Amino acid sequence: DWEGARVIYQQLNDMEPNLQEAKDGLLRTGKVIRSILRYEKYLEIAAIEAKRIQYQLARQSWDQAMRSKPDYLELTDEAKRLQQHLITQSRPVQVLFVSDMATWVSVQGPTAKKPTKLKESTMNLLPGDYRVIGRKKGYEDIQYRLQVRGGVAQSPITVICDEKL
Incomplete structure (x- = not known):
């Protein structure tokens, strides 16, 4: 869990303010957490736009979500269903x-x-x-x-x- 790792790096940084590994760990975990939040937000927007039948906007939000998604993160079943729906709705x-x-x-x-x-x-x-x-x-x-x-x-x-x- 990235937030737990960030807490540990923060505690380590508080104990040893000059420890470069703690600073690097805080930066790295912060970037990953922001990336996950961005991914989740764009995925939520894509689902909302698809429900509003704004398929082009939904597809744009989906693409932004995929650019933000960390490589190791698997798509949930719900995200896979949304992906299939958007593929179907992008064909003339x-x-x-x-x-x-x-x-x-x-x-x-x-x-x-x-x-x-x-x-x-x-x-x-x-x-x-x-x-x-x-x-x-x-x-x-x-x-x-x-x-x-x-x-x-x-x-x-x-x-x-x-x-x-």
């Missing part, structure tokens, strides 16, 4: 969009797609929450909320503005 999902070649279709979210007219188009979208917007001159705009999740097949999305103004 194919989504089929269907329209009438007259409606401008745009997708806003983790993978943004600029407005385009289409008949059928398969787009690879990263998991996350999206807004799908359809616009056509002289017609009411339409807007959908779309949830894309890794490992879940996505039904085709039809985007056609058909209500006149």
